[in-house]
Amino acid sequence: MVAAGITIVSEPSCLSSLSGMAAVADDFSISFLLSVALSYGGFLSESYFDERISWIQYPVRRLVTTCLVYFVYVFCTSFIIIFLYSLLIKERFTPGNIPWKDLVAWTWFPMQVAFVLSFIFISRSFLMEWKKAAIEAEQLKTEQLAQQYQSLKDQLNPHFLFNSLNVLSNLVYENQDTAARFIGQLSRIYRYVLDVQQEELVAVSREAGFAESYLSLQKMRFEDALQYRINVPETAGYLPPLSLQLLLENAIKHNIASSEQPLCIEISAEDGCLMVRNNLQMKTSQPNESAGIGLSNIRKRYELLSDKAIEIGNNDGYFTVRLPVLTRIYDKNSPVAQL
Incomplete structure (x- = not known):
């Protein structure tokens, strides 16, 4: 879904004919590869920090650290994928003539997509931890009340x-x-x-x-x-x-x-x-x-x-x-x- 959306946004005319869809097959492939890499990276970063930095105790630190690590990952991963795609598939340049500025500019769109994905991952992670904390607090309250009630019965x-x-x-x-x-x-x-x-x-x-x-x-x-x-x-x-x-x-x-x-x-x-x-x-x-x-x-x-x-x-x-x-x-x- 993400790959199809990226392809359509990049080349909206591809939907007008079968030949147009065939022409963007390579672009769809790179979009699919980018979307997989971005989604997997977001999942890994949230899983990693879930065990190390609590949303409940350190919300600002968690937000800054997660965003910083994820966007660095997205930039590096996107740059590598686009570089290899442009060099090996599209043959837009040769190893001796690499347009570094263009490659950096081409990572701008994946970074925008990463911003949306990071919002989704961060929201999900925060809500899951908040729910877990609420359940634990309720369990603690239950135990305290049960002990208090038992002491009255004793x-x-x-x-x-x-x-x-x-x-x-x-x-x-x-x-x-x-x-x-x-x-x-x-x-x-x-x-x-x-x-x-x-x-x-x-x-x-x-x-x-x-x-x-x-x-x-x-x-x-x-x-x-x-x-x-x-x-x-x-x-x-x-x-x-x-x-x-x-x-x-x-x-x-x-x-x-x-x-x-x-x-x-x-x-x-x-x-x-x-x-x-x-x-x-x-x-x-x-x-x-x-x-x-x-x-x-x-x-x-x-x-x-x-x-x-x-x-x-x-x-x-x-x-x-x-x-x-x-x-x-x-x-x-x-x-x-x-x-």
Whole structure:
């Protein structure tokens, strides 16, 4: 294509007849040879500098160096090809009578073609490296977010175990039979904690089932002082793992629970959210061992996974937290969120 274009530009009358086309056959050959040499040189120069000078880090140096090397190559190559063509094929001069000025002038047109080719090669090289850099930056961002999310999840395992052991230590002295049943139930619950440790999301039904097991575990300790109701009928979607457990744990930890003042907890599905609500009867002194990671942990995990945020309310004597139910296709293109 390049050779045909050069030939037509040089001799536009060649298209008028077959004899005209035959007359420029030699010119087409030299044009083809030049176009191959120019294209191959552009490819080689870009490949060479792609490994040595980055467009992203040193754009000016890369542009100047690439253009300088390529145009020197084009001039030398064109000069040699035109010299041999004029001497051996066209016989325009003899070895003893070489028109150096004319040969230099004849390289002007290949240099113009080289300018167009260099623009194409440079644009392609720059776009390819920019795309590669963008992909690498996105991968790095993904890794950083994944590590950040994993660190948040890693908080849950020891946090859950620590608080459960504190409860167990009290039960051992109060009621050994209850403590034994507590240990059995705790082992089953802790199996779930280990199973979901490496998951970004778990099904709402699994979280609701775990909440049921967790509350029944606490029921062994508090008996009539704790009342709960779970109403999550076939709710599709997903939640960050152990979100419900953290909310339930906070409710039990920070509120009075007694036979005279039972703590009532309700979990229900409402408008694309899972709502956790408990009556407010705050303790006068809060536990010192509270790590304060409950609501903060859930909020940060939602920020990494979606543009939906948890909603917290404190109205009419009730503390309410609404957890948006997520899907496998999230609301923003978070790298952590793409499973």
